[in-house]
Amino acid sequence: MNPAEFVFIFMVLMTAAGALITVLSGSVIYAMLGLVTTMFGIAGLYVYLNAPFLAMMQILIYVGAITILIAFAIMLAGPFYKRPREWTTTGKLVASLIVSLFSVSLFFKLLMKTSWGEGKEVFAVTTKEIGRALFDRYALPFELISLLIVVSIIGAIMLALLSKGEK
């Protein structure tokens, strides 16, 4: 086992551990920190997939923007230490386990049976080509997403303002 493979296994374990913390921890702030761990693990996996630009974007957008937003929402939504713990009844736990494990076993069987027809050529896509594709082939979806983000920001501000006026 060479060092690269060792680091790769560490990244996979980090992703898995973060996901488990996210769904199983008792408080929402721990769940958010588990999400951060998962994001960093996935950024490492992107590096192994020859996509360093995506790894940077993963850390910038998810860890830097979305998680901070979630942290502010957690802080604004009241004191959580007064709430009951996250896990509810045993029946709900069993039902969730059955649903998730059933769907996952279905996908697992599909994944193991299918041969994906993996290409033989060497993968060498640079950041330059991503930028070229964004402004050439995918120019319209790119602009539409910027429009979507503007609309969502205005919508969030409007929601906050309207509820303030109601009081």
Place this chain on the structure above:
Amino acid sequence: MTGTFLYDTLNVYLLVGLFLLCCGVFGILYRRTLIAMLISIELIMNGAGLNLVAFNRFVSPGGPDGMVFTLFVMGIAAAETAIALAIIILIFRRFKHIEGAGIEEMKE
């Protein structure tokens, strides 16, 4: 290209994405608060993005299509999180809690 190394096989990345999907579905059903459900949705989106980049790397290495799709997924996730958190804050102001099971009426 399925190589000898673990990080050169497609199935490892797909299994990680599948695990993230499993955790996300479990979290949406199991967690009580709306914020934790939103965090679980983020897990699912990350698994999907990882799958897209892995397919781009191994199945169609000609162009950057999968990476561009993953960038779009990130942008849409940011917009969706902003709107969802604004709605959650509104729900907290109205109901004084954000537990998904306790919200029964849309307008009083």
